[in-house]
Amino acid sequence: MHRFANPAEFNRLADRILPWSLAIMAGAFAAGLYLALFASPPDYQQGDSVRIMYVHVPAAWMAMFTYMVMAGASFTALVWRHPLADLAGKAAAPIGATFTALALVTGSLWGKPMWGTYWEWDGRMTSVLVLFFLYLGYMAVWQSMDDEAKAGRAASILALVGVANIPIIKFSVDWWNTLHQPASVMRMGGPTIDGTMLWPLLIMALAYKAYFVTVFLWRMKLEINRRKLSVLSQAEVYG
Amino acid sequence: MAEFLDMGGYAVFVWAAYGLCAAALVGLALHSLKAGKQARDRVEALRPRRRKGA
Numbered sequence: 001m002h003r004f005a006n007p008a009e010f011n012r013l014a015d016r017i018l019p020w021s022l023a024i025m026a027g028a029f030a031a032g033l034y035l036a037l038f039a040s041p042p043d044y045q046q047g048d049s050v051r052i053m054y055v056h057v058p059a060a061w062m063a064m065f066t067y068m069v070m071a072g073a074s075f076t077a078l079v080w081r082h083p084l085a086d087l088a089g090k091a092a093a094p095i096g097a098t099f100t101a102l103a104l105v106t107g108s109l110w111g112k113p114m115w116g117t118y119w120e121w122d123g124r125m126t127s128v129l130v131l132f133f134l135y136l137g138y139m140a141v142w143q144s145m146d147d148e149a150k151a152g153r154a155a156s157i158l159a160l161v162g163v164a165n166i167p168i169i170k171f172s173v174d175w176w177n178t179l180h181q182p183a184s185v186m187r188m189g190g191p192t193i194d195g196t197m198l199w200p201l202l203i204m205a206l207a208y209k210a211y212f213v214t215v216f217l218w219r220m221k222l223e224i225n226r227r228k229l230s231v232l233s234q235a236e237v238y239g
Numbered sequence: 240m241a242e243f244l245d246m247g248g249y250a251v252f253v254w255a256a257y258g259l260c261a262a263a264l265v266g267l268a269l270h271s272l273k274a275g276k277q278a279r280d281r282v283e284a285l286r287p288r289r290r291k292g293a
Contacts, residue, residue, distance in 0.1 A: 037257075038243075048247035055260045098267050106256040113252050211264060218271045225278035232285045 005083050007224045014217040021213040028207035035200035043197075052110040054200055057185075058208040060103035063131060064166055066096030066212060070138070071163045074156035084220070086152035087227065089159060090142055091219035095212055097135035104128060115179045123172030124180040127165055134162040148230065 036054035043050035070092045077085035107125070108118045119125065138155050145151035173182045185191045191198055246253040 042247055047249060049249040049252055051246065051253050052256045055256055059260065094267065098263050102260050102263055105259055109252045109256045109259075113249055211268070215268050215271050218268075218275050222271060222275040222278050225275070225282050228282050229278065229285070232282070236285075 007084065007228070010084060011221060011224065014221055018214060018217055021210050021217070025207055025210035025214055028203055028210055032200060032204035032207045036204060040200045041196055046114055049110060049113050050197070052106055053197070054204045056103060056106040056110055057201060058205040059099045059106060060128070061205060062208045062212055063096060063100040063103050063128065064169060065209075066092050066099055067131060067134070067159075067162070067166060069216075070096060070135075071159050074159040077152060077156050078160070084224070086156055087223040088216075088220060089138070089156060090152070091216055091223050093135055093139050093142075095215055095219070097132065097139070099208070099212075100128065100132040100135060104132065111179070117179075120179050122178040122180065123176035124169065124178050127169045127172050130165050131162075131169060134158070134165060138162075148227070 032054065036051055040051070040054075042048045070089045073085045073088035073092065076082045077089065104125070107128075111120070112118045138159050141155040141158055142151050145154065172178065173180050184193045185198065185201070193201070244250060244254075
């Protein structure tokens with residue numbers, strides 16, 4: 001890992017990955033959207049509203065995945081002082097916040113026709129809303145301090161404390177009464193969802209994942225340049 | 240086609256969900272690219288000046 005502590009080395013690695021992640025993203029979105037909107041059947045109970053699942057579930061998965069990336073980066077930054085690790089957390093946060101907002105909004109749009117309500121203060125929805133605020137808080141901490149090293153440390157600590165929320169999200173549907181359905185893909189004993197709906201869902205999930213990799217690498221390069229700028233401008237003033 | 244757009248009567252919900260996802264994901268990607276280009280240009284602009292001064 002420490003080889004990629006060198007920003008130039010990291011940028012070279014990113015430039016090697018980006019064409020692939022872009023190609024996978026384009027292909028998976030094209031195939032996934034075709035399957036989700038045209039080829040997959042309407043649900044026998046939910047009708048065509050089930051198609052919201054194909055954009056909702058991957059967003060929710062990626063909301064949690066991105067948080068774990070951010071928390072892993074924060075841990076690496078705090079323990080090993082890896083110089084790019086706190087930037088990785090900073091690069092991931094807006095992507096995670098976007099996924100979380102989309103999970104909430106698309107869930108709401110699915111809830112209205114199926115449950116009769118846009119929102120319910122139950123375990124699942126409340127804990128995902130908390131996740132959204134954790135992302136916003138993390139980004140706010142970065143913005144709140146001029147000293148980048150201090151800001152990065154404070155934000156990393158917040159990210160690690162917030163990890164406690166992830167199992168709450170995952171198991172909220174088992175622990176508390178809720179309108180939200182329990183897991184039907186990532187569960188013990190295998191998925192209970194039919195293949196005609198599982199495949200479009202998995203391909204959309206791949207598209208979201210490739211989107212994350214692509215935008216994450218773009219934002220890492222952005223954050224590396226921003227740090228360079230702050231170092232260069234300090235050198236102008238004090239050098 | 241009209242039947243497809245109608246989404247079995249759930250048109251508003253389905254298309255709003257897909258539309259918002261598209262708008263947010265495209266928006267974030269474009270913003271990341273634009274900010275990235277700006278930062279890169281500013282780094283490039285600072286470099287030669289420093290070399291001259293050194």
